[in-house]
Each structure stands twice: as structure tokens, then as C-alpha cells.
Amino acid sequence: MSEERKGIWYAIGAYILWGILAIYWKSLQDIPAGEILAHRVFWSFLFVGVVLFISKRIFQVKAVLSSRRNWITVTCSGFLISANWFTYIWAVNNDHVIEASLGYYINPLFSFALGVLVLKEGLRRWQAISMLFAAVGVTILTIEYGKFPWIALSLALTFAFYGLTKKMIELDSLIALGLETLMVFPVAFFYLFRLELNGTSSLSSISLPTFLLLASSGVITAVPLLWFAQAAKRIPYTMISFIQYVSPTITLLLGIFLYKETFTWTHLISFGFIWLALALYTITSHGSFGQKNKMKDSA
Template sequence: MKQGVLYAAAAYLMWGLLPIYWKVFEKMGAWEILAHRVFWSAVFVVAILQITGKLRNLRKSVSGKKTWATLFISSLIISGNWLIFIWAVNNDHVLESSLGYYINPLLSVLFGVLFLKERLRAGQWIAIGLAAVGVTVMTINYGKVPWVAISLALTFALYGLAKKKVQLESMMSLAWETLFIAPIALVYLLTLQVNGQETVTLLKGWQMALLASAGVATALPLYWFARAAKRLPLSTVGFIQYLSPTISLLLAVFLFHEPFTSTHWLSFGFIWSALLVFSISSLRKQTPQVQQPHAPQPNLALKKKA
């Protein structure tokens, strides 16, 4: 449990700071950045497996059509999540992306109920309702659905659900997810090169080095998230995710100077209220399990020994 919390905190801290990283490449197109991200992630993960002596077991780590299908679907889902996030950061939608990741914990909890048969208290259902009101407020006031926020929340909640379904060692799972998409990414990059449409050449040397490090920036938090997902309930993983959107929100307002209007205050207010209600309800649910009686029961002990 403690290891799971540490892994989740490290993952979400790094994810919260990623907008700074992707802003370095804002002269590039989102698809090209995504292709580089996928390719270098695959290279990094394979290198780690080779160093740790696990690469020879990669093919044997997966068996069964259901596992193969789940891994492939999860790779598509997380790739879509990456693309949307990169586009949002480089098109000044960091604030909306933070809204999406505030919604995601509640969506993860809802998926836990729908697909994993987890049970919620009344307060937790109220929290989900408040979050829905927050999204509705922003939709009505701006006249359009906050698709960046909803898409990010939906794709990452689905990815978290897929990780719970795959019974596979974390690094092996991450390796297959990147290797499925890496060939497509490489073909895309070569096509851009042949047609003279690549924008990576516009970068300076230090920027190219950072881009090649995208594998580290991508694989490490994903690996930590996978480790956390194996050790913690889906609802707990979602709770710790509050760290990531809070960092992104602060970056959007104070570093990237995106406007935070009265509509944002109202919409985020409903979301924050939802998270508060959900947190209180979750803590109250855990209280009876913590306060267990410690009175000695000699008769019961004797019976067990007998």
C-alpha cells in the first residue's frame, strides 16, 4: 500500500510538470511530437529490459488473445491521450487540460462501479453529480463542450481500467504498449522526412536532446502509474491524481498566463466541491476499518490453536 502511494505520487508529480516540457517543442506539430514520443519511449523501455535481463522474456510474458487485445487497445487509448494533451499544451489549453484531469478521478471511480463492481456511498455519487454540473456550466457559458477536458478524462480513465484488467508485470505491459505503436510512429516520421515536411530540424541542439529524452519523460511516470495501479484500488489511484491537475492549473495561470475567468471559477468550484465531498465520503468509509477493537480474546485464540 505504501509503495503504491509513493509510485502514484511520483507519477502524478511528473505528469503535472509535463506542460513545461512539451512547451519546448511548440514549433512542431502535435502528430510529429507524438511520433517522436512513442518511438523514443519504445527505445527507452527496450533498453531498460535489456539492461535488467528481462528482454528475452518479453515474448513469453503475454499469452491469450484477450490479453493481446487489451494491451493493443490500451496502447491506442494512451496514444490518443498523449496526442490530445500535447495539442492542448501547445495551443494554450493547459487550463482545460487541468480540468480534464480534475474530472478523471471521479470518472475512474464511476468506471470502477460500472466495470469492476466497486461500491460507492451516497456522498460519492453526489460528488460525481457535482462534477457533471461543473462541466455543464462551462459548456453553457462558452457555448461549446470542453472536449479537451472530457477527452483527456475519458481516455485516461479507460487506460486505468485496462491496466487493472491486464495481469502482467508493469514494465512488460509498458513495453508492449509502446512497441505496438512504435512501427507506425517510425513510418510517419520517415514519411515526413522524405516529403520534407519534418519540423524537428527547426529545433536547436539542446531541444533535440530533450526530444530524444521523451522516452524517459514518458516511460517513467507510466511505469510508476502501472506499479501503483497494481497495488492500489482504482479509486485511491484517482484520488492521488489531484496532484497533477493542481500543478498544471498553477502553471496555466501563473507561467503561461492563460485567462482564468468567472466562468472558470464557477466550473472549477463545482469540480473542487465534488472532490471535497468525495474525499470526505471516502475517509468516512475507511474509518470503521481503522478503528478496530484491540481487546484480547483468549477464548478465540485457544479455539484457533485447538
């Protein structure tokens, strides 16, 4: 299997897992979003640390942090992904599943722009046209929502810039994730410790299955992030931005069929534009049609 194909499958797997995470966080909706986030960071740090220790790579962390550029990058990425996690958990557990899915529909537009403007990735004519179709679909969704979608835009911006840091840093994906969680671990630990001191922690009142769900959040968090990091190193960021539509589509379907949120004809039209964009991008990027246009655009 080629490296590019591996990257595509890593990206698809990551976005499928992210798409179904709404079910996971819904099962913890009786716990405040901030406390869920702190547990997510805490258990993710422990899980990745154990994996690094078992694989005898824990001592590579010190060498990585000797670079000021790496230190700054992993700190930024750690706080960006934490902000993204908090926003998503809060949105899902406060019945904003559709707006959360809208955020991840908007995100590829920012990711695509960053890939072209910052990373100087190439953009062919048909890819630009497909991007226009996607923009039309997202605009329709935003107008249909009827108010400023701050949740959606927060999710889109934090994850777009997080993805950019993953693309720019030259680190092993497991070590990078360990460092990202390390940067925010002290904040999470202090927050949980303070809740315990104040007697407001949920741990004293939750059941064993709920506690196991909290503890398992480390694995649930680490696996798709590791896959995403592997994908970011193998395929163009503009390609990742389109594969990302898998995640909000799953989330949206959950919102409609599982959580009974409203789905209108306007939604159907906007999704039609988005999926047309995805199909056009895929065909022109990997099929013979794309090869033909690549030659024509370079002429």
C-alpha cells in the same frame, strides 16, 4: 509501508509529473504535434527496451504475447494512450491549456464510473456524495467554457479507458509499457521515416537542446506511466480517480500564472466544489469518520 500507501504515493508522483508536462511540451511548440508524438513513442520504446534488456527481462515479452487476451489488451492500451498523448500535446501547443486541464478534471468522473460499473468496486454513501460535488464542479467548468469541449472529453475518455486496461491486465508494469509502445512503434517509425523522405522532418532545423528534449521524451513518458501502473495494482480505481485531481490543478495553475490564461470567479467556485469533493472522499475513506460510516452502510 503498506501496499496501499505505496500505491497512493506512486499515484501522487505520477500525477505531479503529468501536471508539469505542459511546460515540457510548450518548449517544443515549434514542432508539429504529430511529429512530437511520433518521437515520444519512438524514444519511449527504445528507453523501455534498454531497461528490459539490462534487467534481463526482455525474453519475458514473448511469453506474455502468447496470451491472446494480453495481446488485445496491450494493443488497445497502446493506441488509447497514444491518442491521449496527441490530444494533450496539440492542446498545450495551440493555447488550450485550460481546456486540457478541464479534460483531466472530467476524467475522474469517467474513471470513477468505470471502477464501480465495470470493476464492481464498492461505493459508500459519502463517497457518492463527494462524487456529486465533483460533478457539480466539472459541470460549472464546462458551462463556463461556453462550447462543446471536444479536447477535454477526448482526453477524459481516452485516459479513463487506458486506466481501465491497466487495472484489468495482470502484467508487470515495465513489461506492459514495453508492449504498449511496441504496438504503436511501427506507426511512429513509419511516420518519422516518411517525414525524412519528404524533407519535412524538423530534425534538420532544430537545435541540439531541442533534439535532446525530444530524445528525453522517452524517459519523461515512461517514469509517470510506470508509477501509474504500480498505483493501479495497489489501490482501488475509484481512489486513483480522485488523486488525479492533482494533475489538472497543476496544469491549470500553469495556464493561469505562467501562460496568462483567464481565471474567473466561476472557475474559483467550480474548483471549490472539486476540492471539497476530494477532501470529503479522503476523510471518509481513510479517517475514523470513514470507518464509522463503513460500519453504518454495511449494517
